Amino acid sequence: MQQLRKGDQVIVWKLDRLSRSLKDLLLTLEKIENTGADFRSITENIDTSTPAGRMMMQIVGSFAEFERAMLRERTKNGLAAARQEGRVGGRRPKLTPQQQKEIILLVTSGHKTGADAARLFRVHPSTRCTTPSQTPHG
Numbered sequence: 001m002q003q004l005r006k007g008d009q010v011i012v013w014k015l016d017r018l019s020r021s022l023k024d025l026l027l028t029l030e031k032i033e034n035t036g037a038d039f040r041s042i043t044e045n046i047d048t049s050t051p052a053g054r055m056m057m058q059i060v061g062s063f064a065e066f067e068r069a070m071l072r073e074r075t076k077n078g079l080a081a082a083r084q085e086g087r088v089g090g091r092r093p094k095l096t097p098q099q100q101k102e103i104i105l106l107v108t109s110g111h112k113t114g115a116d117a118a119r120l121f122r123v124h125p126s127t128r129c130t131t132p133s134q135t136p137h138g
Helices: 022-034 051-084 097-108 114-120
Strands: 009-012 038-041
Touching (some): 022 051
Parallel strands (some): 009 038
16 A cells, blocks of 8 residues: 555455455545555456446445444354353363363372373373363373
8 A cells, every 4th residue: 555656556356355344445445546546346346447436336335344244243143042052162172071080180190191191092281171270281
């Protein structure tokens, strides 16, 4: 953006590659226009060197912002519904609660080092057990 000069043209594949909100998009386009450069979006076929192209860009920008807001809302609602059903996101634990208890017992009793217990259960020594203070490494 700092290197734009009069007569240059900023070309993007899709409008949402340029900004995340209509406000940001309009400010970016204003900066482009103030330098004397033009803007083109290939996918939406928008060319701001014409009045019709500037109008279309604003309309398409509004719809793109609306679409992102709807996606965010659906994602938020989906995660909330999953939590209500008792599901949580993230990676599944590598060790079962019983395996974690066995590792903790082996390490705290001194029968195995954390590294030995990790090898025995085929996990990395930094793999965590139930609480951070109960890791399998010694």
